[in-house]
Amino acid sequence: MAQQHLPTFTRRLVASLAIAAVALSPALPASAAPGPAAGTSAEAPSAAAAVDLDLSGTWKFATGDDPAFAAPGFDDSAWTDLQVPQTDGAPQFADYDGFGWYRLTFELPAGAEGQNLVASLGFLDDVDEAFLNGVKIGGSGSMPPNAQSQWFEQRLYPVPAEAPVFGGTNTLAVRLYDMSGGGGWYQGPVGLFSKDALREQVYGISGSPADAATTAWVTGLLGRQAAALAAGDAEAYLATLSDGYFHDGRDRERREREIRGWLAESGTLTVDDGGVEIIRSDDGRLLVDTNRTISGTRDGVPFAFQPRTQEFLTLDAATRTESGNQSRFFRDFVESGLEDARREYVTYLPPSYLENPNREYPVVYLLHGVNGGSREWEPRDFGARLDELYTTGGLEESIVIMPDGESLWYVDNQGGTPWRSMFVDELIPQVDAEYRTLADREFRGLSGVSMGGFGAYSIGLAHPELFSSLASHMGALSLAPAVVGVTSPGGPAGQSASPLADVAARTTEQLSRYAFFYDACEEDDYRFDNAVRSLDTLLDAKGIDHASAVYPEGRHNDDCWVPRIADSFGLHSDHVREVLGADTTAPTVSAALDPATRTVVVDADDETGISRIEYSVNRNNGSFTEYEGPIAIGDRAATVYVRAIDAAGNVSGVVKEKVLPTRAQGGKR
Incomplete structure (x- = not known):
């Protein structure tokens, strides 16, 4: 359903849907890049x-x-x-x-x-x-x-x-x-x-041009990146990235896979940096403001692997490498083989994500309404709203994924986009692979607004193996997509029912696997308040606990639901904490020496996910340090102590790994 992003308006759907409703119910993201392309050299201040x-x-x-x-x-x-x-x-x-x-x-x-x-x-x-x-x-x-x-x-x-x-x-x-x-x-x-004013007015970035010496080495760095990809040399490109590189969801390892994949397709890549300005921001960052394209060929046809966007590249002056924007709210995409196209989604990472490299997080998938898209969360400043929920709001920190659903009703469309198959078979696996998720149904929830409310309940009920908590704000719970002209392959048996019909067809045992929240406002333009009451009746009759509300005032707009996101995200948070509270099993942890590098590598495992891995070398007065990667020992004797803490707070026993110098090991042989 189309919902208005402004508090005082109500969006209307096409007449057929309105009739059906009466009968039934960035850090900053990249934007279109201004200015012409101009190679890779920095422009002098105009x-x-x-x-x-x-x-x-x-x-x-x-x-x-x-x-x-x-x-x-x-x-x-x-x-x-x-x-x-x-x-x-x-x-x-x-x-x-x-x-x-x-x-x-x-x-x-x-x-x-x-x-x-x-x-x-x-x-x-x-x-x-x-x-x-x-x-x-x-x-x-x-x-x-x-x-x-x-x-x-x-x-x-x-x-x-x-x-x-x-x-x-x-x-x-x-x-x-x-x-x-x-x-x-x-x-x-x-x-x-002009570009300097645009940075401040639109992106909130103020600063001054970098000095000549800084401009020279930064220009050289951009040139090395372009030359490396033009030569098909992934190693040379990766040498320009810092060890802690993280840019729009890509750490160094993911960026390496991405670049190598593009080179495998294209052979070489062309980097085009236009309108380059190098600035020292007032908050101390060294930034490159550039309109960047990375292009090559796909299947022999010219293709923009990274379409032209305005980028703010963050550099580490100490190592003279690119460190990434360290953003927690950004656009990403999945290369969908089912759609033969890229499907965009917006990712939100919780406040502690970049600070705790071993912690794994629950995931909430948030679905928008008709005539919307993944980018609609940006003008709502949803990243800041979620930060508030997970800090002062006290909810369980979660990754939030906001996919672009167009107006496809989150189903496979007859003769068109197989959206639901893409979501289940491609997007969710990519999220679990690329982000530190708790990849289990108990830690995966769905939320939706209007049409997205239909999607959350329809997908969630169809896939009990994937989802355990479902939330809807002013959702189209009484509508089936076919009512508004959206059909799926497979004839009558292949059509998605309304969530009300889905719930009616399921047993108490099946429904008891879920946590439910849903709401609407009394004056909803599509009478989705009646859908709330109908779902109350169904769940009550089946003895299923649920949280719901029909608010006494309000229409089908942002005023109805945005102030109440703590209720829907609170449902997911409460469910996760209930699952974690039942976990009393400690994680397992192991440590082993890699003789080639003289480093100790630690591994941990737990059913509900690892929160933190810690180590100490030679006890270190009993204090532990968070494990962020292989522990360098060098050619000496040492005892490494390791332990792990899971998402429920259970602590493993301490495991010891004794390391001998190479000479001592040789004597034993």
Whole structure:
């Protein structure tokens, strides 16, 4: 179901769905890169004046559609005045679906000629095109007749050099198409910026250009990366990464596998760094702001393995290597063989993830609503919301995965995308392989909003071997996908039922394996509040414990569910803690010397997951240090003591590994 991201609006679905509802119910992510590609050399700071032009405020607006509205000379004096962005609502789209145009005339100071400008338009709902002085500078989503919403995508449009009028009058015109009620221009920042101002206004990064010596070695590092991949030399590229490298979910080992895989396909790779600026941020980081592409060939056809994105590469000045952004909220993807395409998902890693390298975590899969996508969690600042739950909120820290489900209803689509098969057979295994998860059903939960509520319950009930806790906010629990025209292969037997029908068909024994939470608001536009009451009746009749709520006020929008995420994530947290509380078995731990490297390697195992591995060399006054990798002993005698703590807090016995110097070992032989 489409739910509005703004608190005061309600999004509507197509008429057929509304009728069915009456009858039944980054760190910062990479964004589109501004500025032209320019090889791998760093640009000197521009002599042109910086541009930091705030364009929020009073704009002209009219509904309707006419190409003439883009022309700078068009007379818009009779249009309505309104505020951009409209953080308190967009009344012009409350009961209107269709086209609307926004126009603003402004002065652009002289002296900024030569700057690479970017128009930051923030977030618009649903589809847009933007024109500066009649020149199209960008667009997001797909216009009718095959409209596709991008309401969750931040608009950052590079401005062609011929578009702006420096030292004169300019007109910015934005054409917006609203697919369902409650659209509009809902969030900024809105402005025209040079790259330095863009970093601060959009990404919150301020700083100053690096000195000449730093710029020289950083430029050399970027050049070595490009040369290594151009030569197909993975080892040379890996030598530019620090041992603690971690960038958007890729540690050094995963990045190595990724690069070697791309080289195996392509033979060589081309790195294109454009608009490079090297800065010392005010928080002390050394950053490379670059528009980076890594391309090659796939099956003999040109292919962008890493499509052009604005990257903030973080460098370690001490080792002169790339250390990664150390982000815990970022975009990732699975190379889906079933879809023959990449499927994007957003990953959230909990606060202690990078600090505790041995700890394993539960996973919650969070599913969005109709007309949404994996990126919709970014304008909601969901990473910060989750941090709050897991710190001051006191919930059990978890990894949260937010896959892109488009409007596919989280099922395999007849003649189209096999979404559910991809999710079960490809995405979940990748998450368990690439992140430190507790890869067991008892530590894997599903949450969903609107259409995502359907997905959470439908997938969860169909796969009891994978999931143990299910949560829904204002979910489409009374709808089957076929009701809204989404069918699956396999004829009548292959269609997914509504979650209400799924629950009705299951026994008490089957349902007792799950923890349940679901809610809705009393004035839900699709009457999903009635679905909550119906599910209450079904679960009560089967004697199944559950947590549910129909809130006395509210509609089908963010106001109904966002303030209550502690309830759904609390369900998953409580379930995990209940499972851990029943675990009284200590983990096992072992240690062994690798004679080739003279290091001691430690391994631990536990049914509910390892939280921490510790070691001490020669007792070290009885204190233990967290194990982060092989323990270097050198050519000496030593006794290494190791122990492990599992996720439930059980501590193993201490295991000793005695190490002799090589000469002593030779004497025994």
